[in-house]
Amino acid sequence: xxxxxxLSYKNKSVLGHRVRILAxxxxxxxxxxxxxxxxxxxxxxxxxxxxxxxxxxxxxxxxTYVEYMKRADILARIVNTIIVASSSALFSxxxxxxxxxxxxRIRLKGAQxxxxxxxxxxxxxxxxxxxxxxxxxxxxxxxxxxxxxxxAYSTFLIPYVMWLMRSFFLSLxxxxxxxxxxxxxxxxxxxxxxxxxxxxxxxxSTLIFSMILAWEELLFALVLTNRHASTIPVAxxxxxxxxxxxxxxxxxxxxxxITVVPVVVFALLVQKWxxxxxxxxxxxx
Amino acid sequence: MAVTKVSxxxxxxxxxxxxxxxxxxxxxxxxxxxxxMPSIVVLTVMLAYPIYYTIEISFASFDLSTFSAGEWVGxxxxxxxxxxxxxxxxxxxxxxxxxxxxxxxxxxxxGIAFLINAEWWGRSxxxxxxxxxxxxxxxxxGGMWRMILDPLWGVMNYWLGLVGIGPxxxxxxxxxxxxAVIMIDTWRWTPFIVLIATAALLALPKDVFEAAKIxxxxxxxxxxxxxxxxxxxxxxxxxxxxxxxxxxxxxxxLAATYGGPGKATSVVNLFIYEEAFRSLRFAESAAMAVIVxxxxxxxxxxxxxxxxxxxxxx
Numbered sequence: 268x269x270x271x272x273x274l275s276y277k278n279k280s281v282l283g284h285r286v287r288i289l290a291x292x293x294x295x296x297x298x299x300x301x302x303x304x305x306x307x308x309x310x311x312x313x314x315x316x317x318x319x320x321x322x323x324x325x326x327x328x329x330x331t332y333v334e335y336m337k338r339a340d341i342l343a344r345i346v347n348t349i350i351v352a353s354s355s356a357l358f359s360x361x362x363x364x365x366x367x368x369x370x371x372r373i374r375l376k377g378a379q380x381x382x383x384x385x386x387x388x389x390x391x392x393x394x395x396x397x398x399x400x401x402x403x404x405x406x407x408x409x410x411x412x413x414x415x416x417x418x419a420y421s422t423f424l425i426p427y428v429m430w431l432m433r434s435f436f437l438s439l440x441x442x443x444x445x446x447x448x449x450x451x452x453x454x455x456x457x458x459x460x461x462x463x464x465x466x467x468x469x470x471x472s473t474l475i476f477s478m479i480l481a482w483e484e485l486l487f488a489l490v491l492t493n494r495h496a497s498t499i500p501v502a503x504x505x506x507x508x509x510x511x512x513x514x515x516x517x518x519x520x521x522x523x524x525i526t527v528v529p530v531v532v533f534a535l536l537v538q539k540w541x542x543x544x545x546x547x548x549x550x551x552x
Numbered sequence: 553m554a555v556t557k558v559s560x561x562x563x564x565x566x567x568x569x570x571x572x573x574x575x576x577x578x579x580x581x582x583x584x585x586x587x588x589m590p591s592i593v594v595l596t597v598m599l600a601y602p603i604y605y606t607i608e609i610s611f612a613s614f615d616l617s618t619f620s621a622g623e624w625v626g627x628x629x630x631x632x633x634x635x636x637x638x639x640x641x642x643x644x645x646x647x648x649x650x651x652x653x654x655x656x657x658x659x660x661x662x663g664i665a666f667l668i669n670a671e672w673w674g675r676s677x678x679x680x681x682x683x684x685x686x687x688x689x690x691x692x693x694g695g696m697w698r699m700i701l702d703p704l705w706g707v708m709n710y711w712l713g714l715v716g717i718g719p720x721x722x723x724x725x726x727x728x729x730x731x732a733v734i735m736i737d738t739w740r741w742t743p744f745i746v747l748i749a750t751a752a753l754l755a756l757p758k759d760v761f762e763a764a765k766i767x768x769x770x771x772x773x774x775x776x777x778x779x780x781x782x783x784x785x786x787x788x789x790x791x792x793x794x795x796x797x798x799x800x801x802x803x804x805x806l807a808a809t810y811g812g813p814g815k816a817t818s819v820v821n822l823f824i825y826e827e828a829f830r831s832l833r834f835a836e837s838a839a840m841a842v843i844v845x846x847x848x849x850x851x852x853x854x855x856x857x858x859x860x861x862x863x864x865x866x
Binding site: 284287288290291292294295298299301302304305308316317318319320321361362363365366368369370373374375378381385386387388389390391392393394395396397398399400401402403405406418419421422425426429453454455458479482483485486490499500503504506507508516519520523526527530531534535538541542 | 580583584585587588590591592594595598599601602603605606609619620664666667668669670671672674678679680681682683684685686687688689690691692693694695696697698699700704705706707710739742743747750751795796799800802803806807808810820821824825828829834837838841842844845848849851852853856
């Protein structure tokens, strides 16, 4: 690679480089195979699923999708999951971004303690919240309602948003608000007119991650809903854990594919921001 | 800036604290706190209060007819939880999972990041593909791996059979079931570490490595004495982030093994969930939840402190 290095060194280095590329490709295939296999299985007929050796070639069918859509409440669950994931993510974005800004930029007595507490709360096991939330929701007649899940999800989304946005705001130059406020902007004016617009990449990646986290959540959904507000992860847990009939692999893979594909497409579309947001959140904490 | 100082005598210290009159000062104080207040209110109601309620239940008997905390029973629920060998077993299972999975995932994550960042035309495509496992819902991951690892029809046992291994009863043997859970978890979470590690590797100063090369350092000493010290703070931070996720382990186990066979993979979160919502032993499970909460908080605090210290050292 380097023209000045000796020939033997160069060959060795090129070989090493090739091995590295190849190993990287192999590892990627290993990591992607399970998803490929799930999507493939979802288009199989029952007779093509239970075969030995496993079948890679078969006549594809969408029968499982059609059948499962008709039989189960899967459409209602998709709608529920969309409602809950987007509302809780948006709500947590508003509340969490303001808090993140406060911790990054505004000098407040005691704010450091509050910030540390909120950070520590990311370590709270959800089961310690699920029990009391269930009992209180039951008492107040709030079980099986969207709003309950939305608020429950905010317990892990707000600290998450707060933390990511705090590190994002810390990376912005201080002079931005300083000059805005000197020019007569109020604190809110500086925040909304100056800071938020230039934070758009950070805001977007945080929003997407929050939506994904809420989209996938299982424990609270399992505990706080049963019919009307129930989400897709609960359905998948039900299919996978069906010990009476055994797991219905057709249904499992079809619903799994429905759950995963939109998120994957979405994530790939915005991958640049995702990677950046993720890296910043980890390195600038 | 200079102009402002002359005009109104305020001291713009970058936070715009104008010292002109008590009224403006308190209005500014309100404005400043108003940024933090919504999150404090929501988290107090939805986070602090439930934790307080859990603690309350853990010291009370639970009345299933009214579905609320009954009379105060002191430490009885804690004594019962600590005397319950199944609780200890679930803590042990969780510990085994954490001790194996966390170092494995962090090491693999940085190793794979090194591999996929070799410079060639497909590099950014590989990096993007590694996002995919990361956004698969853990419950879906558990379900689809259960299919792949199925002893009879699973594609994994078929392949292992081709090289003369097995058939392995992935979900019937306690050790294999634990291995399966760790494998699924590693599949789901390593890509996340790969992406963080990628950013860390790209941020490494190139000239240090050039210098090491010129000095004739081999790749091992380059890795050990040049790259690793530079990476220690980010490795520590990654470990803490992954720890925060791993202590919540629930979905994958629920979908893949449901804690089985027996209780071999029943992590503490699943055990408490079962105790509360299947056996309706709310008081005892609240005591267990408080114990787990305390353990997690102590360890999280310890790891945060440790990673800060490491950052200072390197």
